[in-house]
Amino acid sequence: MTRPRTLVVQIDGVAIEDGEIAPPRIGEVTEFPLRFVEQPVSAADTLTVRALLEASDRGPVLQSTGHGVPRRWEWNGTLRGDGWTASWRGFRPRTGPVELTGRFYGVMGYDTPETVRGRVTRVQLVNERYRRPPGNHGGSIVVEHRTFRDVEASPRFFDSDVFMRDDPFEVDRAVGVMIDLDLDDVPPVPPRPPIVPGDVSASGEMLWIVDRELPLVVMLDADHVAHEYVLPGSIGSSRHLWAVPSGCWVGGADGLYWCAAGAEPRRISERPTYQGAVIGETFLACPPGTTWLSYTSDREPVSVQVPDGYVSAIGVDGESFVVLAEQRRAHAESTHRLVRVTVSGEVTVGPDLPAMQGWVTPYLAGTPLRLVRGNVAVQILPDLTYGVVQQVGGRAFHGGQVGEFVWIIGHPPDGTSSTGWWPLPAPVDYDRTRQFWLFTLLDAGTLEPVSSTPLLATNPAVTIDHRGTVWVIAEGLQSIPAESMLWPPAVDVAALLDGD
Template sequence: MTRQRTLVVQIDEIAIEDGQIEPPKLGAVIEFPLRFAEQPAVNAHTVTIRAVLEANERDPVFQYTGHGSPRKWEWNGILRGDGWTASWRGFTPRTGHVELTGRFYGVMGYDTPTNARGRVTRVQLVTERYRRPPENHGWHIVPGHRTFRDVEAAPRFFDNDMIMRDDLFEVDREVGVVVDLDLDDVPPEPARPSIVPGDVSASGEALWVVDMELPIVVSIGSDHVAREHVLPGPIGHSRHVWATPTECWVGGKDGLYRCVIGAAPRRVNLRSVHQGAVIGEHFLACPSGTTWSLHTADNEPVVVEVPDGYVRSIAVDGEFFVVLIEQLHADIGSSSRLVRVTVTGETTVGPELATIPGRRGASPYLAGAPLRIFRSGTASRVLPDLALGAMEQLEGDPFHGGQVGNFVWIIGHPPDGTSRTGWWPLPGPVDYDRTRRQFWLFTLLDAGTLEPVKSTPIFATNPAVTTDGKGTIWVRGAGVQSIPTESMQWPDGLDVAALLDEN
């Protein structure tokens, strides 16, 4: 008889509240990204594991290790164990078969391709004591006061109101859960669908969808027939797709491809392409470096010479492409510039933008008409000389957005009326289904006035967004979905795999 495989995993509240991991409950089968952190054996819930460590080729990071502690070099890789995989970070370089002591964590999945899957057999709510010295506003964990309490299920949201109060200097706060997972008592995983959407783009009546990992693109026309286009590229790469009225372009780490209905896809460039935009039949591809390229149907690409920089955002402003690039400097950190590109390849480089208004750490993006640079809750007007003009303040603080058709789209947390922004971007108190798992609020703003037009709950923090010739707005959230005409209705799903299988 084989032994039962189990894992004990700590899941911090941020991964649950942000929707990455559903609140664990007794008896449920859950799957989530997993990390293993090396820790001394005296810490609670530490285990000693044996696994195979696949170190990656990235350079180590000179990491901060805590207040008053020296920085150390930190390496990372993937641990492969019996029934699980986990990302690993450690201050000692390792590879191959290893024996490590530490703790498993359920984490956000943006930087780790690993996972654990099992049935929950125990849930313990974790409480830490925090203390704030009277002379500052920072909270610090008080050692020796970590407690555990068995519960039927983890909460959907954890109470953080106490740490916002100025009259408290010591609080006991729930910071997450520890779960016991049975890795064996789970049903077989379903077979992978014929396509798992990774990006979507529309033009006219055609919708193009690219797989998340496979070199497969599917086109869906006005006849609702799905056609498969197989790229001559490797498996395992994520790719982006940009549709024109007659074809589409697909870019990723392995280069740029052209897809036309009725012809075999072909690779037209080996350079990595992750950013681009379309005006009519003109496609601007923006790989890293000082050379971009303009593509149209069967013509040779036009070389576009630009300043070196990382492409942050691209928007269409009338008959021009406008690109926001970030440039790194050894002495001052980083600055930004705007670059205007015509459909024939002429460029105008704007002045250096030392700062872009908005919350530090938030990613800026271009959208709106007139064109603006958005950053969290601010919108700064782009002037004809590509400098920044007057700044407008949104009523809320969305954490991402972009341009789609005649709208600005933004993503934020659904409001409940208790924050400083009230019910924005909703018009007021709204009843909606709160029984489904955590969602984010997708909102369309009028491109000119920036007033909210309608909002929709979706399951994606940074969706791909596109619009077709009929004005239907499509997102790649929980699969491919269309945004309803009525506000606060769940989006309508399009089962691309089912359409493909029918054909």
């Protein structure tokens, strides 16, 4: 009898809390992003693997390895073993057949495309010890002081309140779980649906959806009849949509495409296009570099010359686009400034802006237009400087403008934080055994909550149609209910295609 293939993996608590990995439970089949991290042979809880390493053609990254320790060059690639594939990072360049010592980690998937699939046969809670100076809410890890406790299932959230206590010099905190995976005791992977929605955009009566990986766009008309359009593009790239009354612009790593009802899609530009916004029929595309392009479907694009910078956010202010551009400088802190582009292509560049503190992504939204980061909203003045500062009721991870609303997403409240039950109007009894994130619509003028909806996504694509229905990409295509705290109904786009 062949011995079953198994894998022991530590899953970071943040990956579970952020919704990337469902809390593992004994007996359940799970799939998640997998990384192998090399560790010294002397380190505890390590294993040695033999695998084929396919080195990445990307250059190494000068990586920080701890406070007071010089940074080191780190290489990356893909490890292929018996029944598993993992991303790899290491401080020594390698390729081909390798023997490595380290640990497997379940992590966030934004930079770890390799996944593992198996049945969970054991779950252990992992605790690490932190040492703190007196009065310091934080601390450093006590190296190799790790303890384990068998549990039936991983918790949904991991306790960080221990850092707020003033008395202990050392504290133990759960940082994740260690699981045993049976790689063989799993059912076959089900066939992929004809479309897996990756982005959505509405204009007029048309709702446009693009696949997460395939060059496939579906348009739902006013009667929810599905019309399929195949782009002459590559497989494996995510794409974004910007709908206008006459059709839809589709951008991604392989360029910009134009789709119109009843016509063959065509590629307009080969330049990668990830950022953009629309006003009426005008689409402003912001590819990397110093030339942006203003498009309409019936004329040649207008070139827009701008300073070099990374596009952090785009908002709409009347008949002009406002872009937050970040200037990244080597060996110096980045700076931000705002760039205004009118629908006719006129450009105004604002001054360098004072730094906004916070780790969350800034966004532009609201009426009047504001730059929002965390729980701070700053009004944008006509000269592209900061105006009145306003506090938002609570922090959010992501947000943006959608019609007459501002949307945000963050943790659901439990009444114990300094913001109480915000954005909910009062204590609410909800199922805390099911992990979700809270999607909230705010009034664009006052930034006061209008409604809140549980979602299984941390950064959904969001749009609004001519009827005022807000659509998101979370568990597929879903519509936001008008009443708060109702789970959103889904539209099975694949089934609509099959019935076409």
